[in-house]
Amino acid sequence: LDMIAKYTSSSRKNDAWTGLLVNANVGGENVHRGSVLGAILGARAGMENMPAELFDGLHDRDAIASEIDAFVEAVLGSNAREL
Numbered sequence: 001l002d003m004i005a006k007y008t009s010s011s012r013k014n015d016a017w018t019g020l021l022v023n024a025n026v027g028g029e030n031v032h033r034g035s036v037l038g039a040i041l042g043a044r045a046g047m048e049n050m051p052a053e054l055f056d057g058l059h060d061r062d063a064i065a066s067e068i069d070a071f072v073e074a075v076l077g078s079n080a081r082e083l
C-alpha cells in the first residue's frame with residue numbers, strides 16, 4: 001500500500017497514467033514494480049477510466065481481451081457476467 005500511496009495523488013482520482021509515469025521515471029526495478037502497480041491502479045480505476053493510448057496501439061488487443069474474458073469466465077463461472 002505504501003507503493004500505491006507514493007505513485008498516486010488524492011487530488012487525482014484514479015489517475016493510473018500519472019502513477020505509471022512516476023514509477024517509470026524513478027528508475028531501479030521499475031519494470032517489476034510497474035507491472036504490479038499497473039495491475040493495481042488499473043483495477044482500481046476501471047477500464048473506462050484508463051487513458052485510451054494505453055490500449056490503442058496494443059498488438060493483438062482483441063485476442064488479449066478474449067483471453068482475459070475466457071480466464072475470468074473460467075475462474076468465476078456465471079458470476080463473471082455480473083462484473
